[in-house]
Amino acid sequence: TMFGAKKADVDYFKGLSMSQAVDELLNPAAPNPAPPVKEYATSTTPGVNADANILQGTTWVNDINSDGTVQAQRRASYKKWLTGVMINQDRSIREKLIMFWVDHFGNETTDVGFGNWAYTQHSLIRQYALGNFxxxxxxxxxxxxxxxxxxxxxxxxxxxxxxxxxxxxxxxxxxxxxxxxxxxxxxxxxxxxxxxxxxxxxxxxxxxxxxxxxxxxxxxxxxxxxxxxxxxxxxxxxxxxxxxxxxxxxxxxxxxxxxxxxxxxxxxxYxxxxxxxxxxxxxxxxxxxxxxxxxxxxxxxxxxxxxxxxxxxxxCYIKTPADQVIGSLREMNVQFRPSTDWDTNYGLWNTFFNWMVNMGQNLHDPPNVSGMPAYYQEPSFHEIWINSDSLPKRNQFTDTMINTGYARNGFRVQFNCVAFAQTLPNPGNPNDLVDDALKIFFRNDLSAQSKQQIKTQILLTGQQWDYYWTNAWAAYVSNPTTANFNTVNTRLKSLFQYLFNLSEYQLA
Known part of the structure; x- marks a missing residue:
């Protein structure tokens, strides 16, 4: 019902009854997001700037402009913004339902051409997403x-x-x-x-x-x-x-x-x-x-x-590219810049939007009016998301986010494996660490034999005894030197990279 869940989200809903959790998911309390802003650059040639009415950092959604280049920039701006909205979603089903209805009506933003019109339709769908069909x-x-x-x-x-x-x-x-x-x-x-x-x-x-x-x-x-x-x-x-x-x-x-x-x-x-x-x-x-x-x-x-x-x-479902990209960012609690730093945020959101496109999902741009084939095409349905091209890209995305991430204007977003481990109840115990991480990342548990093998080969670096990890973690917690950090970080990066590359992680 959401694009992934942060551990804080999981902990919050665990404090509610099932009925209370469903009611909260269906009744968003957070305000709607602010509209997209002009983060793109226009020509500085005198007499050529077709978008002079709108200053960078202010919204373009109410500005009438029929220039094709400007509208192409606004379409791109809308999709970057939409990616950011999904990443920063509240604890409700709202953003997931908006994607449902956008796909249901199947309009192609690129075909229509106007970014303003795409945003207007999005706003209409947002208004009714949990209202009256x-x-x-x-x-x-x-x-x-x-x-x-x-x-x-x-x-x-x-x-x-x-x-x-x-x-x-x-x-x-x-x-x-x-x-x-x-x-x-x-x-x-x-x-x-x-x-x-x-x-x-x-x-x-x-x-x-x-x-x-x-x-x-x-x-x-x-x-x-x-x-x-x-x-x-x-x-x-x-x-x-x-x-x-x-x-x-x-x-x-x-x-x-x-x-x-x-x-x-x-x-x-399906x-x-x-x-x-x-x-x-x-x-x-x-x-x-x-x-x-x-x-x-x-x-x-x-x-x-x-x-x-x-x-x-x-x-029982293969994740959509949105669930894969947005979901992993949220599960790993990736943080972005404050909303005032729109240039950094939109640039990074564009990176993640393009990852979804490369995996087969272009937001508000299905291949035709029927929507994305994975939602209706029998008998394959969700299996369409995975092929010889898209699966390696899914693994490449999480590998990149673990190892280097992406930077813009000196700000880097990356999967911080040590910080994630610190949010778990008992990260010093390798058995609990693997179990608790799997509860966040996977919808179905792995076998005891698989978990034992993962623990031994990665966290214990092939050793037999659990204290090989417990001691390393304790040393880092008590004395977080660069050397101690690198010891636990290297193993955690290997652990999470391995988990993200397993077929089970592709399931929602």
Whole structure:
């Protein structure tokens, strides 16, 4: 439910009951993050600076600017910022759910081109991430980025564009399962409902143009109970007919089932058999519908269920690149500069964003409107994250963070293995050290034989007795000289590098 957990997070939630922990995860108390700032450099050539309105270190999100180079810089700035937000997440599910919904709606930032529009859509999703799904679908239907990405801004009565209408049914609400029986004509009629919406390029807002709207009645199939959406005229026609379309769609029970299946595949397991469909999906879908598509009640029921805590559902998923990169940074409690040092932070966040891209996940830039294939492509699903190219990069990332890390403006971020060990209850005991580290890093325990071998070969450097580590640690604690530090640091770096490279660490 989070991108990794710091030991402090784990300790905090251990002090709560299961029900209290779930409630806290679903009710973020921390304020939303400050918007991204201009950390990029623009031309200093007189008459060429296309971004002169915004000073470095101040936000660009409300500035209207159609220069392609500037918008490319803002897209990059948005993704650096988003990486930092994920690293600095609060103790809630909010950031994980935002990624879920961004992937669900599948807009490609690079294709749309405008960093401002990407941030606006992100803010809309952030507003509704733990709110009402029905309202989210209604509002994102006229979101500027969505209008641009799926050609809604071109949709008019003389040439209805079916792109958004098709994805509204197929990908955003009803899905393609056996219970989704809408027709091709339903798509055409929905496209007519959605005619008239355009983008105001001087305000970066969506507007409704009544002269482009199809005012005829729209008739739908028996799947939608032969509903007729009355054609309207005037400035309110767009909103009124959109509301009718959303209400008609959400009257179908399949909407709740489709979204609950996606929740299940995101948070539990990718395979849904007949028993899971009957005993988990259907009851949760009933909760979703009975609560008028409020998101919190259905997630609360899922996270508090016995099924969610079944051992068979633990460590059964390959981590996403975000879970790998962001999760390891958080588990190792990597610290960044204060927010006032935006240049250092954005530069470092860009490094970690690029690592995620290299592993196969480009934030807010899926390969197409369906989202990332690992979330929907049968039968592989999560196995898509691992291949002969991405697995070595995963290991290379943690190896680099252990051995050198990354520096910017004289500030270095690196996995501090000694500092991490000091947070554990009994780091002087090699058995406890290995056990406690595994509880943080792994979702499933290793065998006693494996742990014994790791301890002996790494912490004891091949020796037989535990005191080879205990004495080394005690010497460092009592007299932290460079020599004593190097002794324990070398062994700890080898230990954590080995653990991060094990296949078990790739599982969430």
């Amino acid at each position: 029905k309202n989210l679908v209604r509002d994102i239907s006229k979101d500027v980025m969505m209008l641009r990405y799926l050609n809604g801004y071109l949709n008019n009565k003389n040439a209805p564009d079916e792109n958004y209408a098709r994805e509204l049914f197929e990908l955003f609400t009803l899905g393609k399962g056996p219970g989704s029986q809408y027709t091709e004509n339903d798509v055409k009629e929905a496209a007519k409902v959605l005619t008239g919406w355009q983008i105001n390029g001087t305000t970066y807002t969506s507007v409704f143009n009544a002269t482009r709207h199809d005012t005829t009645n729209k008739t739908f199939s028996s799947f939608f109970n032969n509903t007729v959406i009355t054609g309207r005229t005037g400035s309110t026609a767009g909103d009124l007919e959109l509301n009718d379309l959303i209400n008609m769609t959400f009257n179908q029970a399949e909407v709740a089932k489709f979204i609950v299946r996606k929740f299940y595949r995101w948070f539990v397991y 395979a849904i058999d007949a028993g899971t469909e009957a005993n988990v999906i259907t009851p949760l879908a009933d909760i979703f519908r009975s609560n008028n598509y409020e998101i919190k009640p259905v997630l609360s029921a899922l996270f508090k269920s016995e099924h969610f805590f079944d051992m068979l559902n633990r460590g």
